Amino acid sequence: xxxxxxxxxxxxxxxxxxxxxxxxxxxxxxxxxxxxxxxxxxxxxxxxxxxxxxxxxxxxxxxxxxxxxxxxxxxxxxxxxxxxxxxxxxxxxxxxxxxxxxxxxxxxxxxxxxxxxxxxxxxxxxxxxxxxxxxxxxxxxxxxxxxxxxxxxxxxxxxxxxxxxxxxxxxxxxxxxxxxxxxxxxxxxxxxxxxxxxxxxxxxxxxxxxxxxxxxxxxxxxxxxxxxxxxxxxxxxxxxxxxxxxxxxxxxxxxxxxxxxxxxxxxxxxxxxxxxxxxxxxxxxxxxxxxxxxxxxxxxxxxxxxxxxxxxxxxxxxxxxxxxxxxxxxxxxxxxxxxxxxxxxxxxxxxxxxxxxxxxxxxxxxxxxxxxxxxxxxxxxxxxxxxxxxxxxxxxxxxxxxxxxxxxxxxxxxxxxxxxxxxxx
Ligand code: AMP
Ligand code: MG
Numbered sequence: 062x063x064x065x066x067x068x069x070x071x072x073x074x075x076x077x078x079x080x081x082x083x084x085x086x087x088x089x090x091x092x093x094x095x096x097x098x099x100x101x102x103x104x105x106x107x108x109x110x111x112x113x114x115x116x117x118x119x120x121x122x123x124x125x126x127x128x129x130x131x132x133x134x135x136x137x138x139x140x141x142x143x144x145x146x147x148x149x150x151x152x153x154x155x156x157x158x159x160x161x162x163x164x165x166x167x168x169x170x171x172x173x174x175x176x177x178x179x180x181x182x183x184x185x186x187x188x189x190x191x192x193x194x195x196x197x198x199x200x201x202x203x204x205x206x207x208x209x210x211x212x213x214x215x216x217x218x219x220x221x222x223x224x225x226x227x228x229x230x231x232x233x234x235x236x237x238x239x240x241x242x243x244x245x246x247x248x249x250x251x252x253x254x255x256x257x258x259x260x261x262x263x264x265x266x267x268x269x270x271x272x273x274x275x276x277x278x279x280x281x282x283x284x285x286x287x288x289x290x291x292x293x294x295x296x297x298x299x300x301x302x303x304x305x306x307x308x309x310x311x312x313x314x315x316x317x318x319x320x321x322x323x324x325x326x327x328x329x330x331x332x333x334x335x336x337x338x339x340x341x342x343x344x345x346x347x348x349x350x351x352x353x354x355x356x357x358x359x360x361x362x363x364x365x366x367x368x369x370x371x372x373x374x375x376x377x378x379x380x381x382x383x384x385x386x387x388x389x390x391x392x393x394x395x396x397x398x399x400x401x402x403x404x405x406x407x408x409x410x411x412x413x414x415x416x417x418x419x420x421x422x423x424x425x426x427x428x429x430x431x432x433x434x435x436x437x438x439x440x441x442x443x444x445x446x447x448x449x450x451x452x453x454x455x456x457x458x459x460x461x462x463x464x465x466x467x468x469x470x471x472x473x474x475x476x477x478x479x480x481x482x483x484x485x486x
Pocket of ligand 2: 265329
């Protein structure tokens with residue numbers, strides 16, 4: 062029996078025990094939907110470049126000068142003019158001057174000038190012979206090899222040309238960019254203000270660190286995973302703690318958070334059994350835009366808005382929280398932050414070391430261990446514990462094995478797509 066042969070009512074009667082849910086939205090469609098509701102948070106500010114690491118540029122940077130802005134020596138050596146040398150060596154030239162970086166040599170430069178790295182190439186000279194290649198006697202140098210014109214000369218504008226766009230709007234500022242900006246004499250830049258992300262955990266059984274656990278309670282781990290994930294994205298974080306499954310408290314906290322933040326993330330309380338609270342409150346104070354995603358782990362996901370504030374309700378199971386964050390929230394936060402282009406999470410092909418169980422119907426993100434075998438081939442195996450509550454296996458894994466909705470079971474040796482965690486998790 063294949064899913065295609067089933068009628069809609071038969072499919073629905075399979076209920077939540079099945080991997081196929083006709084009302085669920087595909088991962089791709091959900092992403093497209095979310096994207097359509099996102100606009101860059103446009104508030105901008107001017108900041109000194111030394112504070113700009115990992116901020117997002119709000120205007121392109123155009124060079125107002127050449128870098129370097131004068132021809133200079135790439136080596137410590139002797140500046141000469143190639144036209145004044147015969148074709149064959151050895152050559153002997155008089156040392157007619159000496160120039161350090163930061164100085165300009167005036168006067169007679171006709172023969173050879175002792176020059177330091179970064180020093181202005183004296184007028185009338187066009188090449189530098191490294192000092193290792195010359196012998197010095199009685200204020201004269203001797204060398205055998207004729208240099209090419211412009212050899213060891215760094216030309217004006219060879220790094221950056223005046224008028225050139227060196228950084229695009231939307232760029233996430235990297236360490237090298239700070240140096241690049243400084244090389245152009247730029248002291249301050251315009252960046253987007255950091256987006257403000259508020260978050261809280263929900264659940265009567267969830268306990269904040271520092272308390273003693275009673276039977277039936279668990280420590281709040283999601284908030285800490287989220288803190289880690291959000292710090293990686295360099296957003297401004299606002300921690301609202303743990304809120305019990307209580308309508309009034311949830312409503313109050315959502316209102317408070319939406320007054321302050323651009324985005325609210327909650328974990329827990331969006332699965333079928335208990336969805337009503339958050340759904341009901343969101344309907345009352347804002348809007349809820351969709352509810353179920355055909356993915357595993359992480360099926361229940363709420364996206365909505367409270368005024369201008371975006372809302373993501375992530376499932377409470379600790380692995381589901383991380384997977385839904387990685388697949389949906391990360392991209393949304395980057396878009397809102399003004400970053401462009403959004404770096405895609407690359408998919409790599411790796412060969413299965415062991416078969417994988419999978420039923421068609423949902424996109425699965427299985428936790429896997431990726432390795433390169435002795436011949437350099439990419440291999441991967443799924444971890445045994447794929448339960449959405451098993452955070453340990455998230456920590457043991459180094460990749461997701463991404464299995465498309467329609468995919469069934471997989472044999473050993475077939476190639477699958479993987480997303481490496483790299484430094485994200
Ligand atoms: P829920 O999505 O609220 O139905 O929660 C699903 C499962 O995840 C339950 O076993 C919860 O106890 C657990 N859970 C929910 N929130 C958290 C949290 N913040 N930290 C650790 N476990 C949680
Ligand atoms: Mg709960």
